[in-house]
Amino acid sequence: MAKILVIEDNNEINHLIADLLSESYHVAGAYSGTEGLLLFQQESPDLVLLDIMLPGKNGDQVLSEIRKTSQVPVIMLTALGEKRLVSEYLLNGANDYITKPFDDDELLARVMVQLRHFRQESKADRLRPVKNIVVDMANFEILREGESVRLGKKEFEILTYLLAHPNQIFTKEQLYEAIWKESYLPGDNSLNAQLSNLRKKIAVLDSEEEYIETIWGLGVRLAGDQR
Structure with missing residues (x-):
């Protein structure tokens, strides 16, 4: 049951x-x-119905936090006066919206459609094997033999970017600018810290293989012998 x-x-x-x-x-x-973010971590839901105006963290903040770790469908619940915000939420990662007061059948239909679309993503699209681990592209996780490790947003973006360019060596500046979408400043240690964290998380599942290779004097790349 979803x-x-x-x-x-x-x-x-x-x-x-x-x-x-x-x-x-x-x-x-x-x-x-x-409370919603706490339950999201505890329940690992298959779909979220999210109000825009909330006490504590508002809907925009909740959506942003969810998208750091998951691509589960999010349907925004909006009041008539909030419809101007809908396009902003859709651009920021929401999948759909429904206006309050809503029709029961319409809500049920929108939930069913989003769950069906999410489930119909083929495993070939969602799961990407790399050596002895698998990258879950929808849930920001790496997997091996029933074990999983959740990646942070930047860790996930670095890994998937290297996966998309398996033989290419990237300088620190190139990789930083591809992931952070801003100019690299000499002395900035953000990329090194994220690479270190990523390597440690991969090692939890597979400490024998090298997945991210440092080419001294040139940069980093995805280690060879991909399967």
């Missing part, structure tokens, strides 16, 4: 959605952005 997280501070609406969805899905409810 898990759905409802983050909505209006008790009546939160309970209404839970009652509507609970016959087909496991539903968890949160009433603030901070």
Whole structure:
């Protein structure tokens, strides 16, 4: 049974959605952005229904935090007066929106469509094997034999960027500017710190193989013998 997280501070609406969805899905409810993020980590939901105006962290902040670690579908719950914000949320990673007050059948349909699209992503698209580990492109994780390690956003971006250019050597400046989308400043240690963290997390699953190779005097690249 799919898990759905409802983050909505209006008790009546939160309970209404839970009652509507609970016959087909496991539903968890949160009433603030901070509580919602905590439940997101605990429940690992398959879809999130997210209100825009929330106490604590607002909808924009919650969406940003979710997208650092997961690509699960997020449907925004908007009031009529908030529709001007919809395009901004869609550009920032939301998958869909529904305006309150909503029609029950429309909400059910939008949830079903987003879950179907997410599930229909082929494993070939979501799971990328690299030597002895697998990169889960949808959930910012690396996997091996039932074990998993969650990557931070920059760690994940570095790994997937190197995966997309398996034989290319990148200087520190090139890799930094590709990931951070800004000019590299001499002495900035951000990239080195992220590379170190990434190597340590990979080593938790496979300490025998080298995955990110340093070519002294040139830069770094994905280590050879990819499978």
